[in-house]
Amino acid sequence: MHIPDGYLGPITWIALWIVMIPLWIIASRKLKKDLKTKNVPLLAMGAAFSFVIMMFNVPIFGGSTGHAVGGTLIAIVLGPWAALIAVSVALIIQALFFGDGGITAIAANCFNMGVVLPFVGYYIYRLISVNADINSSRHWIGAGIGSYIGLNVAAIFTGFEFGIQTILYPAVNGKFQYFMYPLNVSVPAMAFEHLLVFGFVEAIVTLMVVRYLQQTDPSLLGLSARTTSTERIPAGVSV
Amino acid sequence: MNKNTEKKLWIGLAILIVLTPLGLLAEGTAFGEWGPEELLKEVGYVPTGVEQGGNLWHSMFPDYTVAGFEGSFLHSSIGYILSAVIGIALIYIITIGLGKIIAKREEETRNENS
Numbered sequence: 001m002h003i004p005d006g007y008l009g010p011i012t013w014i015a016l017w018i019v020m021i022p023l024w025i026i027a028s029r030k031l032k033k034d035l036k037t038k039n040v041p042l043l044a045m046g047a048a049f050s051f052v053i054m055m056f057n058v059p060i061f062g063g064s065t066g067h068a069v070g071g072t073l074i075a076i077v078l079g080p081w082a083a084l085i086a087v088s089v090a091l092i093i094q095a096l097f098f099g100d101g102g103i104t105a106i107a108a109n110c111f112n113m114g115v116v117l118p119f120v121g122y123y124i125y126r127l128i129s130v131n132a133d134i135n136s137s138r139h140w141i142g143a144g145i146g147s148y149i150g151l152n153v154a155a156i157f158t159g160f161e162f163g164i165q166t167i168l169y170p171a172v173n174g175k176f177q178y179f180m181y182p183l184n185v186s187v188p189a190m191a192f193e194h195l196l197v198f199g200f201v202e203a204i205v206t207l208m209v210v211r212y213l214q215q216t217d218p219s220l221l222g223l224s225a226r227t228t229s230t231e232r233i234p235a236g237v238s239v
Numbered sequence: 240m241n242k243n244t245e246k247k248l249w250i251g252l253a254i255l256i257v258l259t260p261l262g263l264l265a266e267g268t269a270f271g272e273w274g275p276e277e278l279l280k281e282v283g284y285v286p287t288g289v290e291q292g293g294n295l296w297h298s299m300f301p302d303y304t305v306a307g308f309e310g311s312f313l314h315s316s317i318g319y320i321l322s323a324v325i326g327i328a329l330i331y332i333i334t335i336g337l338g339k340i341i342a343k344r345e346e347e348t349r350n351e352n353s
Binding site for chain 2: 001002003004005006007009028031032035036037038039040041042043044045047048049051052053055056057058059060062063064065066067085086089090093094095096097098099100102103104158162169175176177178179180186189190193213216217219220
């Protein structure tokens with residue numbers, strides 16, 4: 001799902017920078033309010049986890065590969081705004097140092113994997129686990145379903161961004177300048193491989209870690225629920 | 240997060256780092272991440288934008304390879320693991336730094352109240 005440089009034309013990648021810059025600022029402000037200093041190492045580990053899990057390329061029919069992202073998991077533990085920051089850091093390092101994802105496409109990749117994925121995944125998880133006891137199976141089931149749908153919606157967004165290039169930049173003399181397959185190819189291609197394979201990889205990783213945290217340190221699962229609840233704990237009160 | 244959990248999560252990350260070479264076994268390229276040769280074969284030409292885009296940035300460890308660790312599966316595995324360690328170190332330091340800046344105010348309010 002890492003869009004390289006040159007696959008999106010300037011209209012698309014600049015538009016996504018314009019979307020992402022305010023979102024990064026909002027995320028920083030949200031974290032300023034909600035992120036406790038003692039949870040900063042957890043955020044850093046979340047970013048590191050996302051980075052390393054993306055190195056596990058999974059093969060699929062037709063010679064393609066894909067991978068999990070782990071964004072919903074970070075959102076479940078620290079909240080979706082924290083996941084936005086953590087996944088963005090991982091993606092920026094991947095683009096700059098490892099050539100995975102383009103420089104111009106940093107905002108596009110952060111939008112798909114750092115915004116769409118964790119927000120969709122997190123709110124589906126919340127919907128399923130709302131008011132559930134901390135030991136309830138609804139937590140890991142919600143984590144599995146949420147992360148599965150989150151990854152797939154992100155993949156469909158990516159397919160859409162690819163596909164609109166053929167409309168924004170039509171072929172000249174039979175040759176496209178940027179991405180070359182139309183929407184009716186790019187969206188189904190991205191959707192099917194994630195629906196059939198990579199979504200399940202993401203779901204299994206996410207629910208296994210959530211199940212593990214439930215058994216070993218369930219307080220971690222309460223962190224994001226606490227900071228997003230309507231009844232806020234006043235700043236300065238240690239919990 | 241208690242210290243015990245933190246330790247266990249680090250162990251988990253370490254295990255993942257050691258296992259990353261499994262990710263090298265997958266052959267092929269993700270949809271929409273093809274290189275010029277693959278495009279030439281599949282599409283028949285390399286779009287000018289893609290060609291220019293490919294020359295825009297030269298990363299230090301392209302595709303998680305480390306110079307000197309290429310060729311055999313063993314060598315590329317070492318390179319891949321080194322990339323994981325380098326990437327995680329960079330990400331950890333940057334996120335801790337960002338977190339220190341971002342979470343600063345919360346720290347101050349806590350000090351004021353204590």
